[in-house]
Amino acid sequence: MLLVLEEVxxxxxxxxxxxxxxxDIPYFGLDAGEQVVLVGKSGSGKTTLxxxxxxxxxxxxxxxxxxxxxxxxxSEADCDRFRAKRIGYVFQTFNLLPxxxxxxxxxxxxxxADGRADRLRAKQLLERVGxxxxxxxxxxxxxxxxxxRVALARALANRPQLILADEPxxxxxxxxxxxIINLLRETCREEGAALLLVTHSxxxxxxxxxxxxxxxxxxxxxxxxxxxx
Amino acid sequence: xxxxxxxxxxxxxxxxxxxxxxxSVGLGVALIxxxxxxxxxxxxxxxxxxQGYDLIVGAKGSALQLVLDTVFYLGQPVDLIPxxxxxxxxxxxxxxxxxxxxxxxxxxxxxxxxxxxxxxxMFERLTYLDNxxxxxxxxxxxxxxxxxxxxxxxxxxxxxxxQVGQEIRPSGYGEVGKSQHEDxxxxxxxxxxxxxxxxxxxxxxxxxxxFRCKAxxxxxxxxxxxxRESEFRVVATSAESPEGHSxxxxxxxxxxGSASEGTPSQESHEAPRHEGEDHAHxxxxxxxxxxxxxxxxxxxxxxxxxxxxPRIINEEPYAQAIAPAQVVxxxxxGIVGNVQKVLLILAVLVVIVAGxxxxxxxxxxxxxxxxEIAIMRALGASRGTVMxxxxxESILLSLGGGLLGVVMGHTLVGALSPAIAEYTGVIVHPxxxxxxxxxxxxxxxxxxxxxxxxxxxxxYRTDVAKCLxxxx
Ligand SMILES: Nc1ncnc2c1ncn2[C@@H]1O[C@H](COP(=O)(O)OP(=O)(O)O)[C@@H](O)[C@H]1O
Ligand SMILES: [Mg+2]
Numbered sequence: 001m002l003l004v005l006e007e008v009x010x011x012x013x014x015x016x017x018x019x020x021x022x023x024d025i026p027y028f029g030l031d032a033g034e035q036v037v038l039v040g041k042s043g044s045g046k047t048t049l050x051x052x053x054x055x056x057x058x059x060x061x062x063x064x065x066x067x068x069x070x071x072x073x074x075s076e077a078d079c080d081r082f083r084a085k086r087i088g089y090v091f092q093t094f095n096l097l098p099x100x101x102x103x104x105x106x107x108x109x110x111x112x113a114d115g116r117a118d119r120l121r122a123k124q125l126l127e128r129v130g131x132x133x134x135x136x137x138x139x140x141x142x143x144x145x146x147x148x149r150v151a152l153a154r155a156l157a158n159r160p161q162l163i164l165a166d167e168p169x170x171x172x173x174x175x176x177x178x179x180i181i182n183l184l185r186e187t188c189r190e191e192g193a194a195l196l197l198v199t200h201s202x203x204x205x206x207x208x209x210x211x212x213x214x215x216x217x218x219x220x221x222x223x224x225x226x227x228x229x
Numbered sequence: 230x231x232x233x234x235x236x237x238x239x240x241x242x243x244x245x246x247x248x249x250x251x252x253s254v255g256l257g258v259a260l261i262x263x264x265x266x267x268x269x270x271x272x273x274x275x276x277x278x279x280q281g282y283d284l285i286v287g288a289k290g291s292a293l294q295l296v297l298d299t300v301f302y303l304g305q306p307v308d309l310i311p312x313x314x315x316x317x318x319x320x321x322x323x324x325x326x327x328x329x330x331x332x333x334x335x336x337x338x339x340x341x342x343x344x345x346x347x348x349x350x351m352f353e354r355l356t357y358l359d360n361x362x363x364x365x366x367x368x369x370x371x372x373x374x375x376x377x378x379x380x381x382x383x384x385x386x387x388x389x390x391x392q393v394g395q396e397i398r399p400s401g402y403g404e405v406g407k408s409q410h411e412d413x414x415x416x417x418x419x420x421x422x423x424x425x426x427x428x429x430x431x432x433x434x435x436x437x438x439x440f441r442c443k444a445x446x447x448x449x450x451x452x453x454x455x456x457r458e459s460e461f462r463v464v465a466t467s468a469e470s471p472e473g474h475s476x477x478x479x480x481x482x483x484x485x486g487s488a489s490e491g492t493p494s495q496e497s498h499e500a501p502r503h504e505g506e507d508h509a510h511x512x513x514x515x516x517x518x519x520x521x522x523x524x525x526x527x528x529x530x531x532x533x534x535x536x537x538x539p540r541i542i543n544e545e546p547y548a549q550a551i552a553p554a555q556v557v558x559x560x561x562x563g564i565v566g567n568v569q570k571v572l573l574i575l576a577v578l579v580v581i582v583a584g585x586x587x588x589x590x591x592x593x594x595x596x597x598x599x600x601e602i603a604i605m606r607a608l609g610a611s612r613g614t615v616m617x618x619x620x621x622e623s624i625l626l627s628l629g630g631g632l633l634g635v636v637m638g639h640t641l642v643g644a645l646s647p648a649i650a651e652y653t654g655v656i657v658h659p660x661x662x663x664x665x666x667x668x669x670x671x672x673x674x675x676x677x678x679x680x681x682x683x684x685x686x687x688x689y690r691t692d693v694a695k696c697l698x699x700x701x
Contacts, residue, residue, distance in 0.1 A: 047698065048694075051694045051697075054607070056606075056607055056693050056694050056697065057693070057694040076611075076612070077611050077612075077613075080606065080609050080610065080611045080612075081609060081611070083607070083609050084608060084609020084610075085609070089607055089608075091607075091697070095600075095604045095607070095697070096604075097238075097601055097604060097605070098242065098601075099238040099239055099241060099242035099601075100238055104230065104238070107230045108230055108235070108605070108608065109608045109609070110230070111230040111231070112605065112608045112609040112610040112614070113609050117230045154608070158609075
């Protein structure tokens with residue numbers, strides 16, 4: 001198992017002083033190289049779950065093991081380093097740094113991971129996603145589809161074991177959606193990275209061998225569904 | 230890719246704000262540079278004037294007034310000393326201690342420029358600054374035997390459009406209203422090269438000719454006497470014919486000759502004796518007065534006598550001897566130095582205010598940056614890294630602004646240097662860097678760190694998960 005979540009709980013403080021429970025996941029696992037799609041209602045906590053897996057936010061309790069490392073026990077700085085080296089993140093809103101060129105965005109990710117930047121690999125990755133001719137362009141000069149492809153190249157830069165993609169096609173035009181999904185799946189396979197992809201689109205979800213519904217792995221969601229029934 | 234480049238890109242992204250911030254720092258730094266250069270100008274123009282001789286010997290009284298009058302050709306006229314006292318330096322008991330002694334008499338001016346009566350040795354045996362010799366750009370030095378020759382300093386000649394061969398008629402500025410008179414005409418025979426000293430702004434008359442203008446045979450050693458005698462002098466001048474002058478010349482020459490044969494000890498006793506009686510012998514050499522004697526002492530070949538000289542002069546009742554460099558240094562540090570400190574403090578305050586502008590500029594862009602910082606953190610940058618990026622940006626802004634300021638400051642100095650040269654005689658080059666400017670580098674870095682700390686701390690504390698979700 002590449003990724004194992006056990007008894008992960010997460011709640012957020014509410015304005016009235018109480019806490020809003022979002023996640024209560026007894027178990028969730030992912031094999032190395034596996035490609036899994038995660039679906040769920042808006043606001044059900046998918047992004048929160050990806051943040052916890054990436055170590056961007058910490059669960060209230062429980063453990064998150066990646067390749068044997070329980071990242072909830074790492075110091076913040078170690079967790080940052082761990083994320084930089086082992087996890088690639090593709091955001092719904094791309095989140096490219098607007099002041100940097102496509103190439104620099106990829107190089108930055110390498111720099112944060114180990115202080116060095118492999119220009120050749122960065123170029124190869126951008127060529128792989130079909131942007132060999134856009135290396136010097138800054139994000140505002142790229143189409144949304146191109147921006148998300150830069151983000152994909154950036155996520156792959158440090159040869160991560162796991163790619164987390166949070167609704168990567170939600171902001172992309174229909175014509176580009178399938179291209180992005182294909183690229184994501186192909187490159188993850190080529191790089192040997194596992195892929196955990198969140199989507200709202202049934203068409204996208206259908207293409208994956210394994211589909212997880214957050215409501216089913218998350219006790220909070222399950223309780224809600226039961227209440228409704 | 231490195232932190233500097235990340236900070237640089239961040240500045241580029243907000244180019245307008247970055248430029249404005251850097252320029253405001255630059256203006257402050259330009260002000261500092263200007264103050265430093267002006268300080269240098271004032272310092273040099275003050276100190277350099279007093280180089281070339283060790284001592285000024287003049288009437289007892291204010292040392293400062295004597296220096297201002299003798300070195301800078303400024304301020305009120307000073308009391309005079311008898312010409313015979315000068316002979317102590319050329320033939321009398323001070324000879325062993327003296328290498329060069331130049332008599333001068335100030336107190337006259339021509340169209341706003343001071344006239345200094347002296348001897349040709351002033352330009353032949355004295356040097357200025359560090360042993361530079363006076364040179365003539367036009368004409369030549371005046372000859373001792375041509376009584377009514379004069380030479381002009383560079384600036385005076387240029388301002389008054391003086392030409393070699395031109396006649397000028399100096400008038401006394403130290404004399405009260407009704408005794409104003411015109412002198413004999415002096416012919417300009419030479420114009421000096423610029424020296425960067427007050428010499429540039431003066432006109433030098435042959436001392437002999439100066440004395441022979443009957444009107445000044447009376448040195449105004451006291452205001453009362455001057456008033457009393459001025460009337461008489463005017464009468465005498467108008468009554469004298471050219472022939473009358475020459476007869477006086479002959480008489481004076483004879484007196485001079487006999488005096489030079491006299492023993493030094495006699496001379497020294499003569500000086501005080503004649504002081505009280507000069508009104509009785511108007512046309513005699515004893516009536517001649519000097520404002521000062523510039524002395525180069527024999528510090529190398531006869532250091533003991535040379536060192537003792539000022540003490541001996543000061544102990545006697547006839548005159549005082551002062552070291553001009555010392556008086557000038559005191560004057561400079563006491564007055565000009567303080568003004569400069571105040572200016573420098575103001576300039577530093579301007580830079581600090583501009584530095585706070587860096588805080589404001591970065592702080593204002595923080596909401597937009599928070600999202601970028603969150604992205605960097607999500608990519609694996611540590612809190613320390615994003616904090617460093619902000620601090621580096623602050624440092625780049627202030628150092629860039631500082632560089633801009635140094636360039637602006639020196640460009641300003643370059644633009645002003647002709648005017649500075651004209652008014653002060655000090656030649657400043659735009660690339661004349663001050664050692665003090667090096668302090669700007671650590672100073673600006675310290676400032677940038679201080680003013681960048683608040684936004685850097687905000688970067689450090691950015692909540693990644695929250696700011697990633699929040700739209701920029
Ligand atoms: N930092 C936060 N503070 C408080 N509430 C939050 C925070 N982040 C997310 N939430 C809440 O948690 C819930 C889940 O959000 P999210 O994980 O973004 O949902 P999804 O990605 O499935 O649409 C939402 O109701 C959201 O309002
Ligand atoms: Mg979401």
